[in-house]
């Protein structure tokens with residue numbers, strides 16, 4: 001993989017919640033996340049509701065402080081920064097949200113929405129003429145018209161609103177944009193247009209994306225690499241084709257078996273996952289997936305699985321005692 005712009009190591013985040021019947025009140029939303037993002041790449045982040053995707057995104061955005069572990073942006077720990085240095089780093093990481101209607105202030109014109117981040121980051125454009133010119137450039141960049149600057153969010157279609165949300169995210173010239181379900185509120189035909197726009201912008205501007213989506217066909221379309229999350233951990237990562245076509249973790253295998261296939265001939269047997277995702281207040285010992293895994297044995301309950309690397313495909317890693325592909329094993333960690 002080329003140079004990393006983001007490195008995450010052993011990231012944990014716990015929330016204090018009302019105690020459950022067993023008296024547990026520490027909800028571990030992230031439990032030892034390791035992640036890399038290369039310059040100019042799109043990393044897809046997939047997993048069921050509640051697995052920690054948004055908490056991870058919020059921590060990368062510096063909106064949540066982790067309990068332990070590290071996040072480094074180009075080698076710099078954002079949580080060690082203050083004042084101007086922190087502001088400069090914040091500028092580099094922006095977010096596009098799922099619902100462009102809810103995330104855009106309906107009382108502000110498109111021009112004011114795009115220019116709003118410059119109120120905090122005052123040094124970016126010094127004169128109102130510079131700001132007005134940049135607003136029009138950004139509208140053009142996302143496929144809106146210069147005259148759209150006077151319109152309000154409710155006067156745009158869903159797709160146009162998301163274009164406006166993207167223009168606002170680009171206003172600070174970020175190097176990374178975290179896209180949290182950016183097309184799931186849009187009609188199918190509009191989804192493709194917005195995905196193509198994100199792709200074009202990446203080519204033009206060299207942006208990296210962390211692309212969170214529950215829609216596996218969208219992730220397959222946009223991501224260079226994929227990270228699969230389950231109950232606060234990343235259980236598999238690798239190049240998109242490798243993870244989709246040759247999943248090593250039984251959880252990934254089940255997820256992918258349920259994803260729509262372009263080539264109907266390649267449709268394999270759909271694996272139905274039994275049971276609910278366990279509560280992060282009381283996660284299973286050893287492998288967190290073992291309670292729903294058809295391949296689990298005693299070791300899965302007693303020992304946290306090692307990171308297992310697919311020897312034939314560099315960077316394809318799964319955390320599993322019984323991977324579905326040949327892998328070279330790391331060192332297992334006994335629990336208790």
Ligand SMILES: Nc1ncnc2c1ncn2[C@@H]1O[C@H](COP(=O)(O)OP(=O)(O)OP(=O)(O)O)[C@@H](O)[C@H]1O
Pocket residue numbers: 015016017027028029047048049050051052053054055056280
């Ligand atoms: N501020 C909070 N206080 C308490 N618990 C929280 C908080 N934020 C998230 N959680 C819990 O952390 C876990 C992970 O939630 P998170 O929203 O990150 O998951 P997700 O994968 O983004 O889910 P979804 O796809 O539904 O948005 C969940 O059990 C959630 O209830």
